Each structure stands twice: as C-alpha cells, then as structure tokens.
Amino acid sequence: MILILVLSLTYLTYLGGLGELPPNDVRLIAKNYLNLTYNPYVKSLWASSPEAVTAIVWDYRGLDTLFETVVFYGAVLAAITLFRKVAKEKDMLQSKGMSVVVKRATAIVTVAMLTVAFSTALHGHLTPGGGFQAGAIGAVAPLVMIVVFGKRYLEDRGLSYGRLLSLRNLALTGIGVTSIALFTYALIQGGFSFIFQNQGKSLSPYSFPSYTLDVPSGGILLFFNVFEFLAVLAGFTLVFLILLGSDELLSKEFEGGENGY
Amino acid sequence: MATLLDWALVIIGQALITIGVFCDLAAAISMLRFPNFYTRLHALTVGSVGGAFVPIVGVAFIAAGSEFLGVYRWFLAGSSLVIAVVELLLAGSGSHAIARATHRAKAAPTQPIIVDKLEEERGG
Numbered sequence: 001m002i003l004i005l006v007l008s009l010t011y012l013t014y015l016g017g018l019g020e021l022p023p024n025d026v027r028l029i030a031k032n033y034l035n036l037t038y039n040p041y042v043k044s045l046w047a048s049s050p051e052a053v054t055a056i057v058w059d060y061r062g063l064d065t066l067f068e069t070v071v072f073y074g075a076v077l078a079a080i081t082l083f084r085k086v087a088k089e090k091d092m093l094q095s096k097g098m099s100v101v102v103k104r105a106t107a108i109v110t111v112a113m114l115t116v117a118f119s120t121a122l123h124g125h126l127t128p129g130g131g132f133q134a135g136a137i138g139a140v141a142p143l144v145m146i147v148v149f150g151k152r153y154l155e156d157r158g159l160s161y162g163r164l165l166s167l168r169n170l171a172l173t174g175i176g177v178t179s180i181a182l183f184t185y186a187l188i189q190g191g192f193s194f195i196f197q198n199q200g201k202s203l204s205p206y207s208f209p210s211y212t213l214d215v216p217s218g219g220i221l222l223f224f225n226v227f228e229f230l231a232v233l234a235g236f237t238l239v240f241l242i243l244l245g246s247d248e249l250l251s252k253e254f255e256g257g258e259n260g261y
Numbered sequence: 262m263a264t265l266l267d268w269a270l271v272i273i274g275q276a277l278i279t280i281g282v283f284c285d286l287a288a289a290i291s292m293l294r295f296p297n298f299y300t301r302l303h304a305l306t307v308g309s310v311g312g313a314f315v316p317i318v319g320v321a322f323i324a325a326g327s328e329f330l331g332v333y334r335w336f337l338a339g340s341s342l343v344i345a346v347v348e349l350l351l352a353g354s355g356s357h358a359i360a361r362a363t364h365r366a367k368a369a370p371t372q373p374i375i376v377d378k379l380e381e382e383r384g385g
Contacts, residue, residue, distance in 0.1 A: 099358070105353070
C-alpha cells in the first residue's frame with residue numbers, strides 16, 4: 001500500500017503532475033547573490049560581507065531573521081513558564097560535582113569552547129557561521145559545566161535566572177536598536193534611510209562602516225551576529241539551568257496542585 | 262626548494278604517525294582481547310592518546326615542513342597542535358571519569374584482579 005503510494009507520487013512528480021517544476025535558470029538568483037554580496041564596484045547593492053549566507057540572512061532578509069529570533073525567544077519563554085515554580089529557586093542539593101581531574105580539564109576546555117563561540121560570532125561575516133551557530137556552540141560550555149561542577153556551584157557564583165533573563169532581553173533590545181540606529185542617525189542628519197539598512201542604497205547614502213582598520217567588518221552584520229549570539233547563548237543556558245535541576249527541585253513542579261479534576 | 266629542516270620535520274611527523282598507527286592497531290586488538298572493563302578502558306586510552314594525540318602532533322610537524330602550502334602551513338600546524346592539546350586533556354580525564362563512575366557504581370566486575378587499593382580505601 002505504502003509502496004503504491006510512494007510509486008504513484010514519484011510518477012506524478014516525474015511527470016510534473018504536482019505543478020510546475022522549478023525552472024532551470026533558478027540558479028540566476030544564487031548568481032546574483034554571489035555577484036552582489038561582496039562587490040565593491042556596485043556599492044548601491046552590495047552587503048559588504050564576504051560570506052554570502054550571512055549577508056542573505058541578516059541583510060537581504062533581515063526582518064525574517066528578526067522574527068526567527070523572536071520565535072526562539074518565545075519558545076524559551078514558554079519553557080520557563082512551564083517551570084515557573086522552580087525557575088527562580090536555587091537548587092537545594094549541594095552537588096559536589098565530578099572528581100578534581102575532570103573539573104580541571106573542563107575548566108581549561110571551557111575557555112576554548114567560549115573562544116570558538118566568540119570567534120564564530122565575530123567572524124560571522126567572514127567565515128561560515130554566525131550568531132545562532134555561535135550561541136549553540138557557546139551553550140555547550142555551561143551545559144558541560146553544570147554537569148561537571150554541579151548546578152549549585154554555578155548558582156552560588158552568579159549564574160542566576162535573573163541575570164540570564166536580563167542578558168536575553170538586553171540582546172534582543174540590542175538587535176532592535178541596531179536595526180533603527182541608522183534610521184535615527186539619518187533623521188538627525190536631516191536625511192532618510194530604511195530600517196534594517198546596512199549599506200547605502202541609491203535612495204539613501206547612509207551606511208554602516210564596512211571596514212574597520214582595513215578588515216571587512218560587514219557593517220550592521222557584525223552587531224547583529226554579536227547580539228544574536230548573546231540572545232541564543234543566554235536562552236539555551238537558561239533552559240539547561242532549569243531542566244538540569246535535581247530531582248528534589250523538579251519534583252515540586254511535577255507533583256501538581258491537587259488530584260482529580 | 263625544500264631545505265634539510267623541512268625534510269627533517271616531515272620525517273619526524275611521518276614517524277609519529279607510524280607510532281599512531283601502531284597504537285591504534287594495538288588498541289583495537291586489545292579492546293577485543295583484554296579480560297575486563299577496566300583493562301579495555303586502558304586500551305581505549307592507548308587508542309585516544311597514542312592513536313590520536315601522537316599522529317595529530319605528527320600532522321603538525323608535516324604541515325610545518327610542507328613549504329608548498331605557503332603561509333597556510335602555520336595555520337594547519339597551529340590548529341593541529343591546539344587540537345592535540347585538547348585531545349590529550351580530554352582523553353585522560355574522560356576515561357578517568359568513566360572508570361571512577363563505574364568503580365563507584367560497581368557496574369562492572371573487577372575480576373581478574375590482583376589488588377584493589379580503591380576498594381580497600383573505601384573499606385569495602
């Protein structure tokens with residue numbers, strides 16, 4: 001039965017029965033992107049980023065990525081809401097963590113993890129990677145540290161619910177402020193600019209600096225990547241911090257209020 | 262032209278990689294032939310230190326001696342060395358963590374065994 005379904009679907013697709021197949025010149029779009037993302041000769045269209053993916057994600061369709069970030073923000077918010085009873089509390093279990101050998105090795109490697117994450121964020125406009133990827137890499141560091149050192153150890157040293165929450169809010173606000181910074185600047189100068197504008201267009205000459213000390217800095221993309229990195233890092237860490245609580249703490253959430261309907 | 266130093270670096274690197282191949286082979290055989298969990302863990306660490314750390318250092322040497330790579334050989338050599346150091350740190354501490362947890366939880370039989378100081382210390 002499944003076989004017949006698959007075969008008939010394959011046949012239909014082969015015949016083009018499910019609608020028009022994409023045209024052969026669909027690669028023109030990719031060609032245009034590659035031609036224009038880092039093309040100093042057409043400065044009214046370029047994104048000043050040698051990395052085409054980052055240019056597409058944060059410049060050509062920046063608003064789309066902003067909403068993706070907001071979706072992630074909301075998802076983490078929903079996770080916190082489910083665990084709202086225990087989210088703000090410190091863990092009552094004083095875990096000693098793993099042995100001293102593992103602790104030392106983790107302490108050294110954590111620095112390396114955070115360094116890789118930072119460089120992925122800061123080089124997001126030069127090499128593959130970007131804000132979200134950097135945040136996902138960086139979130140491994142607190143995850144490993146919670147397992148190795150124990151959750152209470154980190155909480156006693158300042159990794160708290162409130163701080164992570166404010167870091168997330170700060171990062172999202174940063175993305176918002178960056179997207180209208182050039183607009184505000186143009187208004188003060190008495191000109192006109194688009195929201196989410198990176199480099200100058202034919203209608204408005206204002207643009208973010210595309211070079212810092214002779215290094216391509218990608219204009220607005222650098223700021224977006226750094227803020228996205230902070231938002232994703234804080235979001236993942238928050239979820240790990242809540243979900244990796246001890247059984248004693250988490251059972252308070254699961255036991256429920258009352259039995260029956 | 263490749264200088265004498267370049268040749269020396271490449272040959273040292275190849276020797277290290279050969280040692281790594283031997284360690285990997287020994288680790289694979291002893292992983293199958295050793296009698297219990299803890300000795301097999303030793304084979305695992307031989308494989309990850311002797312069979313991964315040493316050849317990556319060898320790769321760093323070979324990259325440093327390959328002048329046709331231009332300036333990029335230093336990137337290759339540097340990243341190989343960093344990877345090697347991280348590997349050395351994590352291989353040892355990882356197998357330590359596994360062995361410690363297994364011994365504490367008594368999850369694997371320790372026989373055949375001659376002496377178990379850890380058990381005596383715990384008064385078992």
